Amino acid sequence: MKKFFGILILICLFFPGSVGAVSVDIPQGIAQGEPFWVELNSEKNVSSIYVKWMGKAVTYPADLPGTQKILLGAGLDHTGDYPLEFFFDFEDGTLSSKYTVSIGEKEYPEQRLTLPESMVTPPQEVIDRIVREREKIVRALNAIENDRFWSENFIRPVSGDVSSPFGVRRFLNDHPRSPHRGVDFRGPEGTPIKAMESGKVTLTGDFYYGGKTVILDHGLGLQTVYMHLSEIQVNQGEYISKEDIIGLVGMTGRSTGPHLHFGVYVLGEAVDPLPLVGE
Numbered sequence: 001m002k003k004f005f006g007i008l009i010l011i012c013l014f015f016p017g018s019v020g021a022v023s024v025d026i027p028q029g030i031a032q033g034e035p036f037w038v039e040l041n042s043e044k045n046v047s048s049i050y051v052k053w054m055g056k057a058v059t060y061p062a063d064l065p066g067t068q069k070i071l072l073g074a075g076l077d078h079t080g081d082y083p084l085e086f087f088f089d090f091e092d093g094t095l096s097s098k099y100t101v102s103i104g105e106k107e108y109p110e111q112r113l114t115l116p117e118s119m120v121t122p123p124q125e126v127i128d129r130i131v132r133e134r135e136k137i138v139r140a141l142n143a144i145e146n147d148r149f150w151s152e153n154f155i156r157p158v159s160g161d162v163s164s165p166f167g168v169r170r171f172l173n174d175h176p177r178s179p180h181r182g183v184d185f186r187g188p189e190g191t192p193i194k195a196m197e198s199g200k201v202t203l204t205g206d207f208y209y210g211g212k213t214v215i216l217d218h219g220l221g222l223q224t225v226y227m228h229l230s231e232i233q234v235n236q237g238e239y240i241s242k243e244d245i246i247g248l249v250g251m252t253g254r255s256t257g258p259h260l261h262f263g264v265y266v267l268g269e270a271v272d273p274l275p276l277v278g279e
């Protein structure tokens with residue numbers, strides 16, 4: 001049996017600009033919790049693009065030659081310099097490039113709440129339930145599906161105003177709690193909720209904090225989360241299209257009034273949804 005060995009040409013460039021035939025445009029001034037687009041331009045045919053960012057990796061099907069955008073996110077819990085690596089597969093070899101992306105600090109508003117201690121610490125059985133549910137949700141949000149179901153034009157799931165923005169730093173009886181990893185939209189109970197983009201329903205459930213919840217996987221590390229629904233109208237495993245109704249606004253779970261908690265995750269990191277779906 002004959003074996004053929006391809007020759008892999010690997011060129012590493014450690015400065016921004018042109019990588020052989022591909023130019024890489026990374027926006028400046030990215031702050032923690034923000035999504036951002038990296039624009040690629042190539043005159044040559046590229047078959048695939050492998051991207052490494054924040055300990056995750058994703059393979060994009062290439063739309064090159066031409067221009068292509070890569071969606072990434074700066075995690076809410078990370079500031080400072082992080083490496084961003086690209087590997088481009090051409091017909092005649094592979095090119096790699098590595099950049100440093102600086103993530104700046106952002107002052108998110110604070111919210112302080114005081115409650116009787118008995119309401120702050122739930123009983124052990126509830127804590128066990130919360131831990132189990134969090135594991136399920138984190139697993140769903142960290143899955144990376146290699147098919148892409150998204151374009152670059154996302155839609156806002158409901159039209160209501162923002163009642164609580166992304167990133168709010170919450171304190172309960174002066175103890176820091178998890179920051180707000182989504183945006184809350186006002187909406188009367190029963191308002192239909194549209195899918196931000198096409199995708200696969202990867203998780204539905206009725207959870208302690210989030211109440212009736214839907215998670216959609218749009219592929220290539222992009223996920224959306226919809227919480228506190230009064231009714232879920234999709235099934236786990238189902239493929240849905242952009243603007244399909246996935247459920248109705250409600251106040252299930254820990255919620256003081258009807259609203260939609262809407263979260264966008266990129267490669268497992270929560271980012272502010274508003275730059276993607278519009279103020």
Ligand SMILES: [Zn+2]
Nearest residue numbers: 182183184261
């Ligand atoms: Zn919320």
